[in-house]
Amino acid sequence: MTKNIAILTSGGDAPGMNAAIRAIVIAGNHFQYKVFGFYHGYNGLINNELKPLKIKDVEGVIHRGGTLLKSARCKEMRNKTGITQAVNVLLKNKIDALIVIGGDGSFNGLLAIQAQWQGQVIGIPGTIDNDIDGTDFTIGFSTAVDTALSAIDKIRDTADAFERVFLVELMGRKSGQITFNVGISCAAEKVLSFENFNVQQEQETLAQIAEQIKTAKQEKHRSFLIVIAENLWPNGSEALAKKLTEITGIDCTLCTLGYIQRGGSPVAKDRILATKMGVSAVQAISESKSNIMIGEQNNTICFIPLSQAVQHNKTVNPFLVDAQDNILALSKQTDA
Numbered sequence: 001m002t003k004n005i006a007i008l009t010s011g012g013d014a015p016g017m018n019a020a021i022r023a024i025v026i027a028g029n030h031f032q033y034k035v036f037g038f039y040h041g042y043n044g045l046i047n048n049e050l051k052p053l054k055i056k057d058v059e060g061v062i063h064r065g066g067t068l069l070k071s072a073r074c075k076e077m078r079n080k081t082g083i084t085q086a087v088n089v090l091l092k093n094k095i096d097a098l099i100v101i102g103g104d105g106s107f108n109g110l111l112a113i114q115a116q117w118q119g120q121v122i123g124i125p126g127t128i129d130n131d132i133d134g135t136d137f138t139i140g141f142s143t144a145v146d147t148a149l150s151a152i153d154k155i156r157d158t159a160d161a162f163e164r165v166f167l168v169e170l171m172g173r174k175s176g177q178i179t180f181n182v183g184i185s186c187a188a189e190k191v192l193s194f195e196n197f198n199v200q201q202e203q204e205t206l207a208q209i210a211e212q213i214k215t216a217k218q219e220k221h222r223s224f225l226i227v228i229a230e231n232l233w234p235n236g237s238e239a240l241a242k243k244l245t246e247i248t249g250i251d252c253t254l255c256t257l258g259y260i261q262r263g264g265s266p267v268a269k270d271r272i273l274a275t276k277m278g279v280s281a282v283q284a285i286s287e288s289k290s291n292i293m294i295g296e297q298n299n300t301i302c303f304i305p306l307s308q309a310v311q312h313n314k315t316v317n318p319f320l321v322d323a324q325d326n327i328l329a330l331s332k333q334t335d336a
């Protein structure tokens with residue numbers, strides 16, 4: 001039986017979204033389905049911005065960051081009118097299955113649609129934050145980590161040359177996945193993230209870092225990199241940089257990496273993950289599955305109920321956190 005499949009990308013774009021769209025289009029054709037794209041995320045669904053997607057439309061996109069379908073955040077999907085309008089557009093276009101590539105906000109939209117619509121709904125986790133439950137990795141995370149790392153390696157060069165102190169703020173919204181993985185990879189002198197910072201201990205943490213900075217600069221003549229998660233420090237990372245400068249009398253400069261982390265050509269790991277998830281989403285549609293997110297655990301594709309994917313139970317690998325805080329941290333480093 002032929003089916004009409006529609007795809008949309010929503011929320012923060014992530015490198016590898018195009019690779020997923022490509023895989024869906026090719027797999028859809030394999031099953032003789034008609035594939036369409038809604039442009040501009042849920043806004044495009046509500047406003048019926050629908051176009052057919054042919055194999056020629058996805059040629060030469062696998063290596064491109066961003067999303068050829070464009071993306072957006074959509075306030076209308078938070079109210080009943082917007083959801084009803086979205087469902088009406090799906091009915092009007094005789095769509096049988098909707099695939100949404102995005103993060104938790106996008107999946108909540110999909111859950112709201114599913115409550116009012118008989119068609120199949122499938123989520124594919126695409127966000128640099130890697131904060132979706134039920135999948136080891138989300139599409140875009142590995143690229144974001146590599147992008148941040150290559151930027152920080154450059155910051156390290158100039159930091160070393162001047163024996164300077166830099167704070168580098170990383171994205172992740174409320175998740176420390178990027179911060180911890182990048183912090184370990186760049187051998188940061190301090191990793192400050194949700195997993196190891198308690199706001200009750202703000203003053204203690206401040207005093208400890210200030211002490212470490214002084215020792216690094218005055219005794220060891222070395223650079224000092226603090227990798228810090230966005231939305232972590234009370235009043236922001238700039239406030240922390242100022243406070244440290246004040247206490248130590250040493251310039252502590254904030255460098256916010258920001259949107260550079262969302263762009264760029266996806267690394268192989270993200271292209272492969274996106275391709276597997278895209279193909280698997282279409283296979284799931286052919287098997288009449290619905291209301292699921294395509295995940296990957298231990299290198300094996302799995303299907304997770306959408307409602308479970310948005311629970312926010314995912315934690316940074318405890319081994320990583322423990323190793324960083326108790327063995328690798330500057331304060332723990334000693335020659336035997």
Ligand code: F6P
Nearest residue numbers: 012103127128129171172173262
């Ligand atoms: O979810 C991806 C992400 O880049 C987060 O890391 C960040 O907090 C947020 O999006 C920024 O969102 P916006 O693009 O709406 O400013």
